[in-house]
Amino acid sequence: MTIGNIIILVLLSASLSFFSFRLLHLLKLIALGQGALPLDRKAHRIKRLLIDGFGQRRVLKQFSGVGHFFIFWGFFFVSFGTIEGLISSIIPRFSFSFLGDPFYLFMNFGQDVFGLFVIGALLVSLYRRFVIRPVRMEGAFSHTVDALIIITLIFVLLIMSYGMRVIDPKPGWTPVADVLREFIFHGTVSSTSYSVAYASFEWIHHSVVLCFLIYILYSKHTHILFALPNIFLKPDKPLGLIEKLDLEDETVEHFGIQGITDFTKKDLLDLFACTECGRCQEACPAYITGKPLSPKKVILNLKEHLLEAGPALLKKSETEFSQPLYSDVINKDMLWSCTTCYACEEACPVGIAPMKKIIGIRQARVLMEGDFPEEAQRALRNIETQSNPWGLPQQQRGQWAEGLGIKTLAENPDVEYLFFAGCAGSYDQRYISVSKAIAAILQKAGIQFGILGNEELCTGDSAKRIGNDYLAQELAVANIAIFNRYGVRKIITSCPHCFNTLKNEYPEYGGCFEVIHHSDLIVDLITSGRLQPHSRLPVDTKKITYHDSCYLGRYNQIMDAPREVIARLKGSKLVELKRNRENSFCCGAGGGRMWMEEKIGTAINVARSREIIDSGVDTVATACPFCMNMLADGIKQEGRVEEIKIRDIAEIVAEAL
Amino acid sequence: MKIVVLIKSVPDTASIFKVAEDNKFVVIGNPKFIMSPYDEYALEEAIKVKESVSGEVVVVSFGDENALEVMRTALAVGADSAILVENSDADSFTGKGVSKVLAAVIKTLSPNIIFAGKQAVDDDGCQVPERVAEILGISHASAVTRFELQGLTAEADREVEGGYCTMEITFPALCTVEKGINTPRYPTLPNIMKAKRKEIRKMTLEELNLSADDVRPGLTVNSISLPRQERLLKKLEGEIGAQVKQLTSILREEKIGL
Amino acid sequence: MSILALIAQQGELKSSALEAVSVANQIAQKADMQLIAVYIGPPLADQLKRLEGFGIEKIVVFESEAVTYYQNDICVPILQKLVTEFDIKVIIGSATSIGKEVCASIAAKLDAELIQDCIEVDWDDGLQAKKPIFAGKIISDISFTNMPAIISVRPNILPVIRNREGAPEIIKREMPHVPHAKSIKNIVREAKSGVELTEAKVIVAGGRGIGGPENWPVLQELCDVMGAALGASRSAVDAGWIHHTHQIGQTGKVVSPDLYIACGISGAIQHQAGMRNSKVVVAINKDPGAEIFSSCDYGIVGDLFEVVPLLTKEMRKLLS
Structure with missing residues (x-):
């Protein structure tokens, strides 16, 4: 061992100690969270890790993701060489060649080629960050400096390793180094005559690596370590499920998220997995329309809070003492601007869940403090007394079906399907026409169905997402009791919010039913030939588009059925909106926002309506009462009522019967 | 500071009302009982006062067993204790009788302030709280829109035609409150749970030494009628000018909004 | 006696x-x-x-x-x-x-x-x-x-x-002397501009059909004649034509006047939730298919700019 070897060994040990110390600290912070990390359905998790993690599926949704793909894989290869280089600086002539020729040679090739790609990607990312400056990347000045430091470190590291390989070729095909060598030295290099240069490269390279090790866990680049585990640990439950709180547990002192340690371990892991790429922010309807909410900011604020409060929390971990997050970390307007559209979680490449954290904090505000927007309180009070958000008489819930020859389950429980009309389908004059259209379709197709009439209750979607789990649970239990009384097995819904709650949340209360949204049902009926609509859309419809409901599309992956319904009607030209399917843009009504005022920025429904107007269609098809209501308002706001009609797909089909 | 709040359990006015066959009783199918909305404001005001000076809030009600749920709500919102004078025939009492019952209970409590809603939205009687104050011989103010404690007295605003007046109230006193005096709070879950375990004290007329004569109504209901339940959905016809004339004559004849 | x-x-x-x-x-x-x-x-x-x-x-x-x-x-x-x-x-x-x-x-x-x-x-x-x-x-x-x-x-x-x-x-x-009378500190007679919506017996409300903030005087005049309060639908408020305090609906004020005159309001459920307790509803709208016509007592299909001034004139005659 030379002096040089020893110095490297000492420095490496120091650097690794620093790294481990910090890593341990972060892991301890994550461990402050509640519950265990989810590890069920491993095969599924591994598959997701391969596709979303190693395959970078969600990163690649944007073109700029290609750069990240190369950096990710470049990093993978380069690390291999870096480790080899570090060890060989301590144990001379060490190499990984013992791993076998084809693999070792492939890794050398990978390092050489991906190194170049990484340099290219880094230059592009510098250009993007400092010249193009996408909004989603904006943040504190320190974050930009952080990015600059990391990019510089990687850049220097790559240049140095090329320098080393040019002077001292590695086995195998290394085209980039070979070309460089040819270009600079016109052939072979006598490594002895360039030993000083080689040593300098090696020292710089190693210094950079050691600095990188120390720096990385203090920067946003913790994602290098935590992103893959985060993808692996992402909850494997239906997307539309907000898990019920255990309100019966008498030992629980509070419900919902008050302090940072009320989050689960996975929630806290999220904070370190975040790269601040801002894809969530770019997709967030609240942010885009000028509200103070950004999912990225939610995560960053929580992370900053955890790092700040962490040391104190670790000392008092036994007492579970933590400062309230509201309103310093997450303020009122951030909290109540969320439409729970799920776009942020859909966009996140590494499986972070900002929306569910927001709902957790809402639960604490509502259940523990009774503190939430007054208009939302009115809606919940109405649901409490009359089981619908408008406070219309419970005893008129079934009135919409009068004279249509529809029986209630009380009159005839011996039917295949329950048609659950929902609050809007029962009370909103506009949406009653959709209920009637669905009923007409079912009757035409000879489906045996019934309704609950005045016995039907609100499913509790709004209550749940506003944060009143108590009310949501009461409604769920009461509805399930009614379903069971009539032996209900299959439920048809017209409202995606009812659909999601019945399908994904009721099983938690033992209510397992086959829940079918009317768009799926209509496609089935047409496919099976039980329904034969004329081959025409109404004459005044020439260009039609479909607006995806968040709760149908992103939440429950029902995106094809409504489109297919339209496609089945000849003479229709379906125009896609700019943002469609899983990237669709919210109407602004979800998460209880339907019952609140929208006072900051542009109204979300107006923003979406403008997109519809710009698409040049004369009809928007919807499959959700909230979307229909919000878009009708938005289009009215833009003064286009005369030109653009809003129709539910059921109405379009019913008209073609 | 001891504060009493008079509350009443009433059917939600969004219920569907029907008239019984004898034309004397209101029939409500599957009614939901709520705290009369004005009482919610009264309760909130009481809790606010309590929070500012410390003290206790007692809610008092006269009604049948349906009132229990509403009393639980009051406890969940922040009342410390609740007294229900239970009588299955409470609906047949007039304001005269009810006020005697409530006054008899309150006498035993000797509160500093009594709050009540300016009216209950079932019989819209608009008299029980004022009567209670008169029976107890304490001063009162109706339809208060602002209440502010100032040491041993309070300052309150009430509406008078064309404006409002501010008055100084010395205790004990009773105030009925108007809509908008405050924003009633939404009960929190822990308080709902606690309220479930709190005892609601029940009393009977006998315990209050009230005889049938004391509370005998001096009124009889001849009949009740539903003006109408549904909208008329009448589209006026003819020229615009004629339609407008038709409308104004309807409004005049029916005395609507004039 | x-x-x-x-x-x-x-x-x-x-x-x-x-x-x-x-x-x-x-x-x-x-x-x-x-x-x-x-x-x-x-x-x-x-x-x-x-x-x-x-x-x-x-x-x-x-x-x-x-x-x-x-x-x-x-x-x-x-x-x-x-x-x-x-x-x-x-x-x-x-x-x-x-x-x-x-x-x-x-x-x-x-x-x-x-x-x-x-x-x-x-x-x-x-x-x-x-x-x-x-x-x-x-x-x-x-x-x-x-x-x-x-x-x-x-x-x-x-x-x-x-x-x-x-x-x-x-x-x-002679007014008797009462030694401990409750003291009235002051009486403020303020000519409130307009009647409080939630207390109003008559409400005249406008929606998108108003066309712009410059047209409120058309409704205001009717309000003045009838002693009514001026209300608005959410879309009129969202358009920035009138202050939020005038908004009637699910997320605005809930009113229960004896007479509600809806002018140029389509009457979607979010609006109805705020005014359904009105005793009598009069709807004025030029769109015969407007939802408000399926839940009003008296409907006039016509341009509000024609109907309302006529109504104001008639009401003035009636009330003078």
Whole structure:
């Protein structure tokens, strides 16, 4: 061992100690969270890790993701060489060649080629960050400096390793180094005559690596370590499920998220997995329309809070003492601007869940403090007394079906399907026409169905997402009791919010039913030939588009059925909106926002309506009462009522019967 | 500071009302009982006062067993204790009788302030709280829109035609409150749970030494009628000018909004 | 046996007071009782003349600049004395906020029954009255079985009828001194710009059909004529045409006027949630398919800029 070897060994040990110390600290912070990390359905998790993690599926949704793909894989290869280089600086002539020729040679090739790609990607990312400056990347000045430091470190590291390989070729095909060598030295290099240069490269390279090790866990680049585990640990439950709180547990002192340690371990892991790429922010309807909410900011604020409060929390971990997050970390307007559209979680490449954290904090505000927007309180009070958000008489819930020859389950429980009309389908004059259209379709197709009439209750979607789990649970239990009384097995819904709650949340209360949204049902009926609509859309419809409901599309992956319904009607030209399917843009009504005022920025429904107007269609098809209501308002706001009609797909089909 | 709040359990006015066959009783199918909305404001005001000076809030009600749920709500919102004078025939009492019952209970409590809603939205009687104050011989103010404690007295605003007046109230006193005096709070879950375990004290007329004569109504209901339940959905016809004339004559004849 | 009419204590005779006196006159005639009136408040001077023609035999007047507003601690003892002095069997007041307070207080003192807010009063071997209950959803027809009987009459419902000859005898009395009267600090008479929406008896509301903020005067004029409050739908508020305080609907104010005139409002459910408790709904909209027509009492299909000014003109004629 030379002096040089020893110095490297000492420095490496120091650097690794620093790294481990910090890593341990972060892991301890994550461990402050509640519950265990989810590890069920491993095969599924591994598959997701391969596709979303190693395959970078969600990163690649944007073109700029290609750069990240190369950096990710470049990093993978380069690390291999870096480790080899570090060890060989301590144990001379060490190499990984013992791993076998084809693999070792492939890794050398990978390092050489991906190194170049990484340099290219880094230059592009510098250009993007400092010249193009996408909004989603904006943040504190320190974050930009952080990015600059990391990019510089990687850049220097790559240049140095090329320098080393040019002077001292590695086995195998290394085209980039070979070309460089040819270009600079016109052939072979006598490594002895360039030993000083080689040593300098090696020292710089190693210094950079050691600095990188120390720096990385203090920067946003913790994602290098935590992103893959985060993808692996992402909850494997239906997307539309907000898990019920255990309100019966008498030992629980509070419900919902008050302090940072009320989050689960996975929630806290999220904070370190975040790269601040801002894809969530770019997709967030609240942010885009000028509200103070950004999912990225939610995560960053929580992370900053955890790092700040962490040391104190670790000392008092036994007492579970933590400062309230509201309103310093997450303020009122951030909290109540969320439409729970799920776009942020859909966009996140590494499986972070900002929306569910927001709902957790809402639960604490509502259940523990009774503190939430007054208009939302009115809606919940109405649901409490009359089981619908408008406070219309419970005893008129079934009135919409009068004279249509529809029986209630009380009159005839011996039917295949329950048609659950929902609050809007029962009370909103506009949406009653959709209920009637669905009923007409079912009757035409000879489906045996019934309704609950005045016995039907609100499913509790709004209550749940506003944060009143108590009310949501009461409604769920009461509805399930009614379903069971009539032996209900299959439920048809017209409202995606009812659909999601019945399908994904009721099983938690033992209510397992086959829940079918009317768009799926209509496609089935047409496919099976039980329904034969004329081959025409109404004459005044020439260009039609479909607006995806968040709760149908992103939440429950029902995106094809409504489109297919339209496609089945000849003479229709379906125009896609700019943002469609899983990237669709919210109407602004979800998460209880339907019952609140929208006072900051542009109204979300107006923003979406403008997109519809710009698409040049004369009809928007919807499959959700909230979307229909919000878009009708938005289009009215833009003064286009005369030109653009809003129709539910059921109405379009019913008209073609 | 001891504060009493008079509350009443009433059917939600969004219920569907029907008239019984004898034309004397209101029939409500599957009614939901709520705290009369004005009482919610009264309760909130009481809790606010309590929070500012410390003290206790007692809610008092006269009604049948349906009132229990509403009393639980009051406890969940922040009342410390609740007294229900239970009588299955409470609906047949007039304001005269009810006020005697409530006054008899309150006498035993000797509160500093009594709050009540300016009216209950079932019989819209608009008299029980004022009567209670008169029976107890304490001063009162109706339809208060602002209440502010100032040491041993309070300052309150009430509406008078064309404006409002501010008055100084010395205790004990009773105030009925108007809509908008405050924003009633939404009960929190822990308080709902606690309220479930709190005892609601029940009393009977006998315990209050009230005889049938004391509370005998001096009124009889001849009949009740539903003006109408549904909208008329009448589209006026003819020229615009004629339609407008038709409308104004309807409004005049029916005395609507004039 | 006499009837006592309470004259509203506002320093100025309001029509509500005259309406109550008219009712008292009818009952006095039918029941064959003498009609006594009482006034407590600041000097009425010439206005006393306006009380002629109602068959009032005596008006007992307690005038004082200091008593600008009904105070139960001053007035109730006065009324109690008059009841004995004139053998009063029926007391009739007006159901204003203050009037109701007086009636409730004196009812308690006399241990008498009271019906507030009557919309019809009659005498058939005893006093009878009709009053709305359950927020007006039901009308109850009630008879008094005991005397004295007290009622307050809802303002602006019953007519002012002068059908008797002769002027009342005016008995001026000294305002009694009440040592511990509740002190009234000040009275603010502010001409509030517009009526409070949630308390308004009549609301004229505009929606998108208004076309722009410059057109509110069209509705405002009708409001002024009818003493109505101005409301707006959410879309008119969202468009920035009017302040949020005017918004009626699920996320705005919930109102329950006797008359709601919706102008250029389509009437989607979010709006209906705020005004469905209105007793009578009039809809004016140029779109015959507007949802508001499926939940209104009287609908006029037409341009609001044509209909509303005509309506204003007609109402002005009617009310003058």
